[in-house]
Amino acid sequence: MEHKIALIGFGGVGQTVIELLIQKEQTLHRLGHTFVVVSICDLYKGSIHDENGLDLFKINELVKSNDSLDSYPTTTKLIRGWSSKETIMNTNADTIIEMTFTNTSTGQPAIDHCLTAFKKQKNVVMTNKGPVALEYKRLYNEAQANRVKWYFEGAVMSGTPALRLPEATLVANTISEISGILNGTCNFILMRMEEGISLSEALKEAQQLGYAEADPTNDIEGYDVLYKLLILANVLLDVPLKREDVQVKSLTTISEEDMKIAKQKNAKWKYIGSIKHLPTGTKATVQPELLSMSDPLSAVSGAMNAITYDCDISGPITLVGAGAGKPETAYAVLIDLITLNQEIGGDRNVHSNRI
Structure with missing residues (x-):
């Protein structure tokens, strides 16, 4: 089953997620998972969207050359310049991966990103501690009310499955x-x-x-x-x-x-x-x-x-x-995506207390 995703925030962890999707493509296909990145939005690197899917190899090349997403080749379906909120609202992604720099005292802007995604009936996978720590019940209820999933394994011990x-x-x-x-x-x-x-x-x-x-x-x-x-x-x-x-x-x-x-x-x-x-x-x-x-x-x-x-x-x-690190945190994102995909495909509620 093809699962479309959008990355909000594209720092070290987000870039490593892209690398993992490239490196593990055959393994993921063998397990029955096809993840297609349709949107990436970052405050500093720019914003691109293609409803048919972005070229991950090209994005990886741009990142390694320290180039911005503005250098991504123009195609007939490519849209540039969306803000994070515009991306969440307009993307055809099934799931938003929220990895922005977030104020831990307020949980923003990640809390608002989650609420916007839930209202648009999009799942959210995130690595930020603040929103979960500060507004767990509110965000849990909003996700449940909109019948979407919300995962955040990476928020406690990175890729080590503490939750x-x-x-x-x-x-x-x-x-x-x-x-x-x-x-x-x-x-x-x-x-x-x-x-x-x-x-x-x-x-x-x-x-x-x-x-x-x-x-x-x-x-x-x-x-x-x-x-x-x-x-x-x-x-x-x-x-x-x-x-x-x-x-x-x-x-x-x-x-x-x-x-x-x-x-x-x-x-x-x-x-x-x-x-x-x-x-x-x-x-x-x-x-x-x-x-x-x-x-x-x-x-x-x-x-x-x-x-x-x-x-x-x-x-x-x-x-x-390990409780931190780019590969470890990116793995937490990947395992959340895999679990989410399994639950959607099988209509199963494996993690009963996390929607």
């Missing part, structure tokens, strides 16, 4: 706690601090390696983990957690003396996001925690992510994988 795994394979379990290392930058910094360097030196090294942004506030102050916790709570636990419900402590509260104490106790500091069901209610925290060596999260090193689901039947299940 799909528990939804698909831990069904019938009651999950009493979710805890995890949900920020690779912080995990890398703590690893280097264990090896004897200061937090500021470790942060500088993380920036040089590309793990941390020039402004690392979202990482070391816990905002990145906070938003991922909100998604996990709303999607997996059906707990309408808000920002103000989560206690957040900065990574900077960890000192070199704390590191020495951890070594004496044969334990490790990890920056943990945690949601627990307690008799008094739900407790959610983002903070440095001292873990015993028996905790599987203590063994996770470098920029890797990990998450543990405490299940009443299965017991604790820990998933370890």
Whole structure:
């Protein structure tokens, strides 16, 4: 079945999605999936649309030569210059892939992009955390009301299936706690601090390696983990957690003396996001925690992510994988597209709590 898609935002992840569609074309066809890109819209690279499908090889060539989409060859069906909203409203795509630069405090412009797509009865696949964390219930209801799908696997642990795994394979379990290392930058910094360097030196090294942004506030102050916790709570636990419900402590509260104490106790500091069901209610925290060596999260090193689901039947299940990166996030987009295609083709609702 041919599935038409439109990319809104065409940065590194979007470009890698195109590469994956080229590289995996035969594999996808063998699995019964044919994805046709009909629209690409980017604030800086330009906007093109062809209802019959764009030439992915030509687009890939333009990207690698650092050229804009304005250099894409003109054809009889080609339309240039649509804004993101115009693209969503006018494209003949079945699914919008939303990958714009979004303000995590407001969730915009991605929230408006989702709402516009839903009203036009288009599915949405996205990688942005903000909209899911801030407006999960509203967007869920809008998608459901318009009988479309909304997927966002890449918003928590990139290509590591932190949402799909528990939804698909831990069904019938009651999950009493979710805890995890949900920020690779912080995990890398703590690893280097264990090896004897200061937090500021470790942060500088993380920036040089590309793990941390020039402004690392979202990482070391816990905002990145906070938003991922909100998604996990709303999607997996059906707990309408808000920002103000989560206690957040900065990574900077960890000192070199704390590191020495951890070594004496044969334990490790990890920056943990945690949601627990307690008799008094739900407790959610983002903070440095001292873990015993028996905790599987203590063994996770470098920029890797990990998450543990405490299940009443299965017991604790820990998933370890990359939490960021262009190929990994592009893979999350691809697996969402494949799942969406399977559900549309088979009229199945595999992920019952995500429409």
